[in-house]
Amino acid sequence: MKPASLTxxxxxxxxxxxxxxxxxxxxxxxxxxxxxxxxxxWLFRLVEPDMREVIYRRAGFFSLLGQHILxxxxxxxxxxxxxxxxxxxxxxxxxxxxxxxxxxLASIGQTFPPVAVLALAVPALGFGTLPIIVALLLYGLLPxxxxxxxxxxxxxxxxxxxxxxxxxxxxxxxxxxxxPLAAPVILAGIRTxxxxxxxxxxxxxxxxxxxxxxxxxxGIVNGNTAYILQGALLIGLLAIAVDxxxxxxxxxxxx
Amino acid sequence: MIELFDVTxxxxxxxxxxxxxxxxxxxxxxALVGTSGCGKSTTLRMINRLIEHDGGExxxxxxxxxxxDEVTLRRRIGYVIQSTGLFPHWTVARNIGLVPRLLKWPKGxxxxxxxxLMQLLGLPVAEFADKYPRQLSxxxxxxxxxARALAADPDILLMDEPFGALDPITRETLQHEMRELQAxxxxxxxFVTHDMDExxxxxxxxVVMHQGRVVQQGRPIELLHDPVxxxxxxxxxxxxxxxxxxxxxxxxxxxxxxxxxxLASERIAYGASLSQAxxxxxxxxxxxxxVVDEEDIPIGELSLRRLLGAKAS
Numbered sequence: 001m002k003p004a005s006l007t008x009x010x011x012x013x014x015x016x017x018x019x020x021x022x023x024x025x026x027x028x029x030x031x032x033x034x035x036x037x038x039x040x041x042w043l044f045r046l047v048e049p050d051m052r053e054v055i056y057r058r059a060g061f062f063s064l065l066g067q068h069i070l071x072x073x074x075x076x077x078x079x080x081x082x083x084x085x086x087x088x089x090x091x092x093x094x095x096x097x098x099x100x101x102x103x104x105l106a107s108i109g110q111t112f113p114p115v116a117v118l119a120l121a122v123p124a125l126g127f128g129t130l131p132i133i134v135a136l137l138l139y140g141l142l143p144x145x146x147x148x149x150x151x152x153x154x155x156x157x158x159x160x161x162x163x164x165x166x167x168x169x170x171x172x173x174x175x176x177x178x179x180p181l182a183a184p185v186i187l188a189g190i191r192t193x194x195x196x197x198x199x200x201x202x203x204x205x206x207x208x209x210x211x212x213x214x215x216x217x218x219g220i221v222n223g224n225t226a227y228i229l230q231g232a233l234l235i236g237l238l239a240i241a242v243d244x245x246x247x248x249x250x251x252x253x254x255x
Numbered sequence: 256m257i258e259l260f261d262v263t264x265x266x267x268x269x270x271x272x273x274x275x276x277x278x279x280x281x282x283x284x285x286a287l288v289g290t291s292g293c294g295k296s297t298t299l300r301m302i303n304r305l306i307e308h309d310g311g312e313x314x315x316x317x318x319x320x321x322x323x324d325e326v327t328l329r330r331r332i333g334y335v336i337q338s339t340g341l342f343p344h345w346t347v348a349r350n351i352g353l354v355p356r357l358l359k360w361p362k363g364x365x366x367x368x369x370x371x372l373m374q375l376l377g378l379p380v381a382e383f384a385d386k387y388p389r390q391l392s393x394x395x396x397x398x399x400x401x402a403r404a405l406a407a408d409p410d411i412l413l414m415d416e417p418f419g420a421l422d423p424i425t426r427e428t429l430q431h432e433m434r435e436l437q438a439x440x441x442x443x444x445x446f447v448t449h450d451m452d453e454x455x456x457x458x459x460x461x462v463v464m465h466q467g468r469v470v471q472q473g474r475p476i477e478l479l480h481d482p483v484x485x486x487x488x489x490x491x492x493x494x495x496x497x498x499x500x501x502x503x504x505x506x507x508x509x510x511x512x513x514x515x516x517x518l519a520s521e522r523i524a525y526g527a528s529l530s531q532a533x534x535x536x537x538x539x540x541x542x543x544x545x546v547v548d549e550e551d552i553p554i555g556e557l558s559l560r561r562l563l564g565a566k567a568s
Contacts, residue, residue: 162340167330
């Protein structure tokens with residue numbers, strides 16, 4: 001998929017560099033904060049003057065951040081493969097009968113609270129990373145399935161008719177016409193899904209998946225607002241950074 | 256050559272096409288006309304198998320279309336639709352080159368062919384090749400649509416109300432170009448329209464459809480003279496039939512050589528139609544016109560009597 005071919009606008013190299021400025025700034029801020037949290041002890045002291053410890057030290061922020069990205073990345077990748085795949089399958093003539101079923105299943109996945117999924121998944125899958133990946137996968141499917149369906153449905157029927165009438169095979173119609181035209185809407189769905197999951201992944205800390213949710217849960221348990229702030233700040237920055245990357249990726253949305 | 260033998264198509268309980276038989280000769284432009292829902296579009300789309308027929312047989316050069324792989328079949332048949340169906344994410348050049356690329360022509364040959372077609376359809380390459388469909392006017396977009404259909408030089412062209420969405424002036428220009436194009440290319444064309452003037456102007460043969468059946472077919476002039484029933488008569492214009500027929504006849508076919516009399520003051524081009532000549536006479540309240548050639552040189556004359564009397568002969 002070539003975003004430039006969709007928007008049709010030609011950007012100068014300088015303008016294109018500037019587009020990536022915002023994501024780079026957010027990423028730099030995120031890494032800086034993860035590396036230099038210890039330097040901000042004075043700041044968190046203001047929040048919790050009476051606590052013995054104000055910086056979360058049970059694990060390094062870098063490794064928590066890495067874990068967080070890994071869990072969200074794995075869940076999102078699976079959700080994209082499953083969600084886009086299912087939506088494509090049910091918009092083919094052979095799979096059309098399953099369209100209502102798939103869109104309902106995806107909706108149910110999102111109405112089911114992730115906490116409940118965790119509670120059900122832990123007995124089956126044990127503690128650790130696996131149950132949270134399953135919960136995020138289910139939770140993240142809906143926006144992807146819904147947007148892929150909407151993206152494909154939004155394509156002008158006449159474009160579809162012309163594509164078939166010109167003698168394109170079903171695969172060629174999908175790859176050369178449907179997917180490129182639906183790409184902006186599909187990417188928007190993936191963006192929503194990933195951004196929501198970055199926040200939701202913090203719940204993993206309650207079932208022993210160590211990630212940026214750890215300082216938050218620990219802060220709640222010990223009544224230490226400084227810990228909560230540290231986890232929340234990093235999660236927030238990660239979400240903004242990833243979101244601004246998507247902002248640049250989505251065609252027709254260059255700035 | 257396209258032949259339909261007793262072809263039927265049903266959608267549920269509705270019979271869209273009810274046992275029609277047609278024979279469209281090579282190099283002929285055949286217009287399917289009729290009111291909305293008469294089955295003319297369905298008939299067209301059964302030829303390239305976008306819709307499969309339920310009964311009867313459709314032959315292409317003597318071969319049943321069912322014997323062809325549908326993708327191969329469609330790449331051999333040009334297809335033009337009213338809304339153009341251009342791919343919005345592709346440039347004009349890429350849209351036109353679609354079928355040659357599907358047929359795996361070498362890149363250089365595709366490019367040459369695209370440029371050739373753009374010139375043929377009056378789309379300057381430098382100006383239009385890199386434009387996107389949304390940057391085109393309706394007329395330009397339909398020119399691209401026609402170019403795309405002609406790209407792989409198919410023998411057969413299916414056109415589904417190709418000029419139906421255009422304003423009257425653009426439509427007339429494109430109809431005119433279409434006539435000239437067909438005079439050069441001699442494609443076998445099936446042309447669906449509900450615009451009787453368009454059908455009369457373009458068609459070698461007219462097929463009038465009503466409720467899934469062929470009501471009458473023949474040369475435009477035959478239908479005008481001899482409609483089989485009031486439906487065909489009203490479709491052909493009812494009381495305006497005289498003018499419609501006059502629109503099909505050129506002044507050059509009816510003019511007389513210049514006589515000894517003085518030249519009439521009002522002039523008409525020899526390529527104009529009798530209806531235009533009549534209009535000029537009405538307007539200037541004269542009963543005689545001087546017929547001129549392209550260089551405005553008098554080559555004959557046309558009297559009202561001759562104009563009227565010619566019809567009887």
